[in-house]
Amino acid sequence: MADKDRDREKKRKESILDLTKYIDKPIRVKFQGGREASGILKGFDPLLNLVLDGTTEYMRDADDPYKLTDETRHLGLVVCRGTSVVLICPADNMEAIANPFVQQEA
Structure with missing residues (x-):
């Protein structure tokens, strides 16, 4: 019974997103409301x-x-604040692409 409780607690503490590989590397963050920032995680x-x-x-x-x-x-x-984070992406090797859902002007 104690093993089940321990496993359940371990699962609860795990994050869906593992950002450890981005520690001390530049990232870009988008927030609710449209703000964007970049910095070293x-x-x-x-x-x-x-x-x-x-x-x-x-x-x-x-x-x-x-x-x-x-x-x-x-x-x-x-x-x-994590509740306002919408997107996290590495800043290195990032480039803007055209939106495929918007008709391009000729």
Whole structure:
């Protein structure tokens, strides 16, 4: 009976996402509401709360909150709340691709 409880507790503590291979590497994070930031991943927990160092926020267009501008803002050391994280991706070898669902202008 004690083994079942121990196994159940171990499963509960495991996170769906294992970010250990990205520790001390640059990542890019998108948040609910359209904000985006990149920085060096220093730590995380099972709730996906993230600690980023050397963080840069990508500023959004005032007219279109989901469109990014070339303007950035340096934030430094940041703790990101996991409930607002929508996407995490490595910053190295990342490139933008065209949206296949939007008709391209000729």
